[in-house]
Amino acid sequence: MRWKMESQRKQYGKALVELGKERGDIVVLDADLSSSTRTADFAAAFPERFFNCGIAEQNMMDTAAGFAASGKTAFVSTFAVFGTGRCYDQIRQSIAYPKLNIKIVASHAGITVGGDGASHQIIEDIALMRVLPNMTVIVPVDSPETYRAVKTIAKTLGPCYVRIGRADVPTITDENAKFDINQAPVMRDGKDVTLIGCGIMVSKCLEAADELSKHGVDARVINLHTIKPMDEKTIVRAARETGCVVTAEEHSVMMGMGSAVAMVLVENFHVPMKRVGIPDVFGESGACDELMEKYGLTVDNIVEAAHDVLKRKK
């Protein structure tokens, strides 16, 4: 592995503590998982502005709404499986609809939760969140980008969902890189095929690009850290310039990032495309690598998909 492995959650905790120092309007809520989500760091530094709601995510979301309606910027954290589906009505009615300034930063998303199994491996949260009007959806690619994303959304009004994982992830961005919600960074330029990834799959796209180059294929890699609003310009330009696209996400292929990209391309610039992601099935217990392999999230899967779209390209 050529990259350092680091924790996104640790950077979330660090960013929150800094925000707490910088701004008095920041409050943080958690649902009995603060030591896992790392909001415990904020709780230790600013106990009077931290509110543990117990195992009551619905209640937590509405309580956050009350805070936001009173002028606070509320960060709400729990595991992604509990912070989306379990309290979907609360997010819809009391956060997205009234457009309140609440940042849901959910950890332990995706299949890399590992041993906890399907009950905890949410693979549909991007779908649930991106379909909500007013909601911004961000999947930071690594640990430094998690930090930058959290600092950025704190300055951005409105509801936001940030998806991070449990496992340490490869650090592929520079510490001094910029984070712009409206701009999907091109991580590697190329002219034959575009690989669009989000979260941990971006590093796999970079590895796939290396592999493809051995076969004389020049792949472009895009880090689509913000699923909504999507940087359509960068996506459409890449489709136009490379002529075929592969998406890769640690999420169900049903209505996740790949589907969102497909919709943009179908309406703007139609090219051969393939989505790499978890098929329409639930996960299971296992080690991260085993699960990534079984559910089709490997470098080989991306390479294979690239060859497929290249064949279909005119």
Added chain:
Amino acid sequence: MEVYDGEFIAELETIARHIRLNSIKMIYKAGSGHPGGSLSCADILAALYFHIMKHDPKRPDWLDRDRFVLSKGHAAPALYAVLAEAGYFPIDELSSLRKMGSRLQGHPCMNKTPGVEMSTGSLGHGLAAGNGMALAAKLDRKLYRIYVLLGDGEMDVGETWEAAMLASHYKLDNVTAYIDRNKLQLDGPTEKIMSLEPLADKWKAFGWHVIEINGHNIQEIIHATNEAKGVKGRPTVVICHTIKGKGVSYMEGSLHFHGKAPNDQEYAQALKELGGAP
């Protein structure tokens, strides 16, 4: 206990009658809405907006105002009626309820209607939202109070009890909840659909100060609220025994008018009983 003079109480009763009258007019003109639960809470709203709450219709975003959350959002007509009566927007606007482009949505929308503090409609959210406001007030060392009106049907919702636990855990003595205990929900009597009793004991067990009153008696509503203001270290719930459809004879205690507009004949009779012109 303070005794309010008859004239003062009569004024508030007149306002409650206006709320009922305008609720019926709005629902009739809209052709849909929830008259039963709007009429049952009219007296509570009159007492809150015309005596209890510190608020300024000219400055809906005044930082130090008391906050009111209508958790039973389907009683929106009654809320709009009292807000208009108080001066948040013109009374004439009430006839736009549920119409395209109106600021008065079928259920309350905080970004559209001046004076609406929280968007509601999906049941069981209001108390938790009120708690968030109350925690924010404590954090900012503000003295404003939070009033939340719940339907008794909302006692079925798990989140109501999550919020009850949180308010008590965080000692939110700046929260006063009123339960519009009209004993009917959409499908039938609350005790038949999902037994709530002993309701007072449940709230006591959750750490709340509990008061039970006749929810159509303005004097009792005010006294209960004054008592709540004096309770330190825990929230207060006022169980307001009410009659669904109160004020219109054929709607009183009727399931039929939970969520249905009156027809022409029924409308004419309701106006007569509430002393209003069309």
